[in-house]
Amino acid sequence: MGGADGEQRTHGTAGPGGPTTPDGTTAPVGPGGPAAPGDAPVTASGSEPPPAAPGAPTTSEPPPPPALTTPRGRRPVVAALMLGMALAAIDGTIVSTAVPQIVGDLGGFAVFSWLFSGYLLAVTVTLPVYGKLSDTFGRKPVLIAGIILFLVGSLLCALAWNMGALIAFRIVQGLGGGALQGTVQTIAADLYPLKERPRIQAKLSTVWATSAVAGPVVGGLLAGYADWRWIFLINLPVGAIALWLVVRHLHEPARPRPKTRPRIDWAGALAVFATGTLLLTALVQGGVAWPWLSAPSLGLFAASAALAALTVVIERRAAEPIIPGWVWRRRTIASVNLALGAMGLLMVAPTVFLPTYAQSVLGLGPIAAGFVLSVMTLSWPVSAALSDRVYNRIGFRLTAIIGMSAALLVLLAFPLLPYPGEPWQPALIMLLLGAALGLFQLPLIVGVQSTVGWAERGTTTASVLFCRQVGQSVGAAVFGAVANGVLAARLLDAPAPGLPGDLDAVARTLEDPGALSAAATDHLRRAVDAAVDHVYIGAAGAAALALLALVVLAPRRFPVITEPEDRRP
Numbered sequence: 278m279g280g281a282d283g284e285q286r287t288h289g290t291a292g293p294g295g296p297t298t299p300d301g302t303t304a305p306v307g308p309g310g311p312a313a314p315g316d317a318p319v320t321a322s323g324s325e326p327p328p329a330a331p332g333a334p335t336t337s338e339p340p341p342p343p344a345l346t347t348p349r350g351r352r353p354v355v356a357a358l359m360l361g362m363a364l365a366a367i368d369g370t371i372v373s374t375a376v377p378q379i380v381g382d383l384g385g386f387a388v389f390s391w392l393f394s395g396y397l398l399a400v401t402v403t404l405p406v407y408g409k410l411s412d413t414f415g416r417k418p419v420l421i422a423g424i425i426l427f428l429v430g431s432l433l434c435a436l437a438w439n440m441g442a443l444i445a446f447r448i449v450q451g452l453g454g455g456a457l458q459g460t461v462q463t464i465a466a467d468l469y470p471l472k473e474r475p476r477i478q479a480k481l482s483t484v485w486a487t488s489a490v491a492g493p494v495v496g497g498l499l500a501g502y503a504d505w506r507w508i509f510l511i512n513l514p515v516g517a518i519a520l521w522l523v524v525r526h527l528h529e530p531a532r533p534r535p536k537t538r539p540r541i542d543w544a545g546a547l548a549v550f551a552t553g554t555l556l557l558t559a560l561v562q563g564g565v566a567w568p569w570l571s572a573p574s575l576g577l578f579a580a581s582a583a584l585a586a587l588t589v590v591i592e593r594r595a596a597e598p599i600i601p602g603w604v605w606r607r608r609t610i611a612s613v614n615l616a617l618g619a620m621g622l623l624m625v626a627p628t629v630f631l632p633t634y635a636q637s638v639l640g641l642g643p644i645a646a647g648f649v650l651s652v653m654t655l656s657w658p659v660s661a662a663l664s665d666r667v668y669n670r671i672g673f674r675l676t677a678i679i680g681m682s683a684a685l686l687v688l689l690a691f692p693l694l695p696y697p698g699e700p701w702q703p704a705l706i707m708l709l710l711g712a713a714l715g716l717f718q719l720p721l722i723v724g725v726q727s728t729v730g731w732a733e734r735g736t737t738t739a740s741v742l743f744c745r746q747v748g749q750s751v752g753a754a755v756f757g758a759v760a761n762g763v764l765a766a767r768l769l770d771a772p773a774p775g776l777p778g779d780l781d782a783v784a785r786t787l788e789d790p791g792a793l794s795a796a797a798t799d800h801l802r803r804a805v806d807a808a809v810d811h812v813y814i815g816a817a818g819a820a821a822l823a824l825l826a827l828v829v830l831a832p833r834r835f836p837v838i839t840e841p842e843d844r845r846p
Contacts, residue, residue, distance in 0.1 A: 351468055355477060357522035358461045359484050360515055361420070364427060365457040366488035368396070368450065368512075371496035375505040382505065385440025394561045395444050399451025400458060401746040402553030406546045407456045408463070408739020409599045412732055413541070415529050416464045419735075423456020424520045431512040459739040464527070466726040466734055471837065472665075474723045479662035482715070485654070545599040548588040556581035557747075560754040569758065603733075604740045612830035613725040614744040616677065619823035620718060621748025623688065625756050626809075626816035627653060627707060634809040637783065638697055638802050649704045653711035660715030665723075667716065673724030673835045674827055680717030681823050687713055688817040692810035696803065717823075724835045752819070759815055760808040767804035 372379075372392060380389050411419040430450030437443035465477040499507045559577035567573045592598040605611045627650060635646035660680075668676040687710045694702050722741060729737045764783065783801055 353522045353526040354464070354468060355480065357519045357527070358465055358477075359480060360519035360522070361424060361457050362461050362481050362484045363488055364424075364512055364516055364519070365400075365454045365461075366485045367492045367495075368454065371492040371499075371508055373492075373496065375496050375499070375508055378501075378505045379443070380440075383437065383440045383443060388440060388444065390561075391444045392447055394558075395448045396451040396454065397561070397746070397750065398554055398557050399448045400455045401557060401743065401750070402550045403452055403455030404459050404739045404743040404746065405549055405600050405736075407459050408735040408737075408743075409542070409546075409597070411460050411463055411735035411739075413597065416460050416467065416735065417523065417527050417529050419456055420460040420464065420523055420527075421520065423453045423460060424516055424523070425453070426450075427453030427457060428513055428516040428520075429453075431509040431516070434509040435506040459735070459742055462722070462742065463726075463735045463738045466723075466738065467731065471723070471727050472669075474726070475662060475665035475719065478719050478723060479658055482658035482661045482719070485658075487654075540597050542592075542595040542597050542599050545588065545591050545595050548584060548591050549599055552581055552584040552588050553747075555584060557750050560750045563754055564758055564761070600740070601736060604736065607728075608830055608832050609728050609835055610725055610737055610740065612826050612832075613721045614740055615826035615830065616681070616721060616823040617718065617741055618744035618748035619819045619826065620681075620714065621745040622752035622755075623684070623816040623819035623823075624714075625749060625752030626688070626812050627710065629753060630756065630760065630809050630812050631703065631707070634805065635700070635703065637805045638809070639700055639703075640697070641700060645700065649700055650707060652704050653707040653714075656708050656711035657715040660712040661719040664716050664719050668720045668724070672833075673720045674831050674833060676720040677717045677724075678824060678827050680713050680715070680720075681820055681827070683713035684710055684717060685817055685820040685824065688813050688820055691813040696806050724837075727837045728835055730838060748819075752816075756812045756815055760812050763808040763811045764804050767807055768800075 376389060376392070379392070407419055407423065427450055430446050430448075430453055433446035433449060434443055437446055461481070465481060466474060469477050495511075496508055499505065499511070555577050559574055559581060563569050563574045563577075588600075592600055593602070603610075604614070631650050632646045635641045635649045639646075639649075641649070664676060664680075667679070687706055691703070691706050694706070722738075725737060725741060726734055783805055
């Protein structure tokens with residue numbers, strides 16, 4: 278994985294007179310001040326800039342300047358980015374609370390899970406495509422197209438006449454959501470120099486945290502006191518404001534006219550889309566719609582493997598591939614992709630299984646169970662906002678290693694909680710986990726975006742988000758199988774016959790404890806407790822994989838590119 282490209286960008290000698298780092302080496306000093314000890318500034322060509330003659334301007338090959346350079350000019354664009362991110366972030370949580378009303382109105386209980394799976398599929402498989410398009414044609418047209426597509430999908434969802442139509446329109450929404458997620462993160466990196474990027478990333482993290490808390494509340498209120506269709510109609514004014522701000526205030530720099538007309542790799546885009554769709558369908562529906570070892574599961578996995586091989590062949594031959602080979606040849610990008618994919622894997626434990634634990638084991642209501650999870654979204658943005666004080670001193674890689682090491686210890690502490698325990702105990706675990714993951718994720722995203730120029734930033738950002746999304750899908754499948762396997766083993770010696778055999782059915786049964794004896798209820802609760810404990814142990818294993826990717830693959834110094842906006846006093 279560490280090809281010549283990645284290796285060249287890693288090594289270099291420090292300039293004379295630089296500050297001494299804790300390990301005794303001399304850190305390079307850029308025109309904008311000393312670099313972090315763990316990160317080496319390089320030019321866009323991949324090597325450290327040569328020393329300039331006295332009085333001569335510093336030279337480099339920077340990417341185009343950011344779209345807006347003054348704080349006053351950036352404010353409306355930042356507002357648009359936050360609104361666009363809110364559309365994508367709140368969509369999943371706001372719909373979940375209205376499922377009973379939607380099913381009661383449209384029917385289709387057997388397939389309602391595709392309201393979420395279809396949206397997730399569309400977002401995930403389009404991320405690499407939008408990343409490449411934003412590098413080729415600019416961020417603004419891709420973001421505008423994504424907002425429009427998301428709003429059209431929202432309007433169609435509000436007009437849906439049956440469950441099949443609603444699922445199809447949710448996929449349209451997801452096609453726009455993929456553009457929103459990747460392009461918003463890319464523009465945020467374009468707008469701010471390296472020293473200021475934690476500011477915008479903290480704001481975007483706050484949007485995600487607020488959406489996680491506000492989504493279920495807003496969705497419940499609209500579904501209970503108005504109509505579930507308003508869940509989608511409310512997107513229209515928010516998206517219209519974001520669209521107006523982008524059109525009016527986002528001004529990208531003039532791009533040099535290419536010598537040859539840009540060629541879109543349509544074959545590669547179709548291959549990536551088909552491969553991702555088949556793989557994620559197999560992961561999402563396996564063990565739910567059909568058994569893991571059944572013909573549908575095995576057929577989907579085999580077909581996705583064949584298409585993945587075909588995608589590699591197509592991309593290697595393409596002049597402008599959707600997923601370029603350098604994404605995996607450069608050690609920095611490859612290690613961050615793997616580390617954030619592992620983080621997506623471990624995130625399934627708190628987001629999917631903790632609410633079930635809180636309701637089934639602790640006996641909390643849905644609102645209180647949601648609060649136990651939401652405390653993680655309070656510490657995450659705070660930790661992310663303060664992470665720059667750490668990585669500016671010790672570097673991106675070491676900061677992320679510290680964050681994931683803390684997350685590993687927190688995840689291993691969860692199975693040690695007493696049974697049944699008090700609600701504040703898992704809440705404290707989630708508070709600490711959010712702080713650890715905030716210290717892990719943001720330095721990696723800021724760091725990897727700072728190692729590429731403007732023309733590669735969209736593709737790089739999309740690859741990171743794509744790996745994280747795939748990790749979540751894999752985690753849901755793997756940990757769902759783990760939880761149901763532990764549950765089935767614990768129910769072999771159940772004190773009452775006929776008890777449910779999967780986690781969802783057990784959770785529904787425990788909502789009506791009067792239907793079971795006290796012994797059977799306690800046995801079910803203990804079985805759920807054991808199942809979730811095993812899931813958290815598996816999540817700790819995913820944290821160990823993230824650490825392994827950083828320790829073994831990531832270069833000690835991230836090859837940070839020095840850009841003009843980083844040189845302001």
